[in-house]
Amino acid sequence: MTENYKTTLKNITTFCFDVDGVFTDGIVVLHPSGEQMRTANVRDGYAVQLAVKKGYRIAIITGGRSESVKTRFEGLGVKDVFLGSSNKVQVFNDFLHQNGINKSEVCYMGDDIPDLRVMQEAGLAVCPNDAASEIKDICAYVSPFAGGRGCVRDILEQTMKVQGKWLDDDSHEW
Numbered sequence: 001m002t003e004n005y006k007t008t009l010k011n012i013t014t015f016c017f018d019v020d021g022v023f024t025d026g027i028v029v030l031h032p033s034g035e036q037m038r039t040a041n042v043r044d045g046y047a048v049q050l051a052v053k054k055g056y057r058i059a060i061i062t063g064g065r066s067e068s069v070k071t072r073f074e075g076l077g078v079k080d081v082f083l084g085s086s087n088k089v090q091v092f093n094d095f096l097h098q099n100g101i102n103k104s105e106v107c108y109m110g111d112d113i114p115d116l117r118v119m120q121e122a123g124l125a126v127c128p129n130d131a132a133s134e135i136k137d138i139c140a141y142v143s144p145f146a147g148g149r150g151c152v153r154d155i156l157e158q159t160m161k162v163q164g165k166w167l168d169d170d171s172h173e174w
Helices: 005-009 042-053 067-075 088-099 113-121 133-138 151-162
Strands: 014-017 057-061 080-082 106-109 124-127
Touching (some): 005 124, 014 088, 042 151, 057 067, 080 088, 088 113, 106 113, 113 133, 124 133
Parallel strands (some): 014 106
8 A cells, every 4th residue: 555645636636436346335236126226325425426516527437237326426416427337448548538637637446356457547546445355456545444335435535635625615515
């Protein structure tokens, strides 16, 4: 783990996140209708919508295909939600190219092997504390929080604090 990851946080403008195992605990409940149901941490949601308000770009890059995931993130103000991403590196690079974003400005949080290569492309790789060991090995920061238990809030809050954007006037409204 890199000791100076907080120095890197000063330059982050963009966050990319996987969903299952990051925003959720990785457990999927199968509804009789066939829909996959997940639970999400509302504090992670608060931090996401605040980060969007503060001008950070947030992208969701997930292999999952559930429209309910897209609906959730769009409701938080996230415009870039990429479902069914079988090649996350390609989706990531296309997203950066289309938006003129430098890789060094990007923090990517993932938790398992499909995230490994794309995390190696990002300026800062971070993960929940219950991520696969191969993911932990490449991360500059491992959150003390598990997936679905506040790891997203943790990295967003730390970044906003380092950049002086946490707890100002518009932080008190959803």
